[in-house]
Amino acid sequence: MTTQQDSDATSTAAALQEWREAERTVAVARRGRVAAEAAASAAMEAVDAATATAAAAAATAEAARTALTTATLAELSAARTASAARTLIQATRSDVADAETDVASADVSEMEAQLRYHAAIDRAAARQ
Numbered sequence: 001m002t003t004q005q006d007s008d009a010t011s012t013a014a015a016l017q018e019w020r021e022a023e024r025t026v027a028v029a030r031r032g033r034v035a036a037e038a039a040a041s042a043a044m045e046a047v048d049a050a051t052a053t054a055a056a057a058a059a060t061a062e063a064a065r066t067a068l069t070t071a072t073l074a075e076l077s078a079a080r081t082a083s084a085a086r087t088l089i090q091a092t093r094s095d096v097a098d099a100e101t102d103v104a105s106a107d108v109s110e111m112e113a114q115l116r117y118h119a120a121i122d123r124a125a126a127r128q
Contacts, residue, residue: 012124015117022110029106033099040092043085050082 057075 029102054078
């Protein structure tokens with residue numbers, strides 16, 4: 001095997017390794033996006049539940065004047081929970097956007113690595 005063939009084999013192997021690493025990065029980014037989407041969905045359900053709790057607390061306060069103080073505190077707690085859930089949704093949506101950006105970047109990196117790998121193979125084949 002000539003020095004040039006050794007160099008082509010190394011270059012091809014390096015390109016293949018780079019492509020494999022890019023594929024792993026894409027897989028991790030996609031799993032991150034799926035996790036962020038699941039968290040966003042859970043946060044949306046938490047907002048719905050907290051909003052329902054706030055409405056129930058308000059109705060309780062109106063119907064039971066003797067428990068007005070307790071119902072007001074429950075309503076305040078539910079409103080705070082809803083506010084916290086909304087904040088979580090905003091953060092999670094940001095995570096989803098970041099995950100989508102990561103996936104897009106990883107997809108581009110993988111495609112570039114794949115193109116370099118195929119170019120290395122073509123160069124190696126052309127030299128033989």
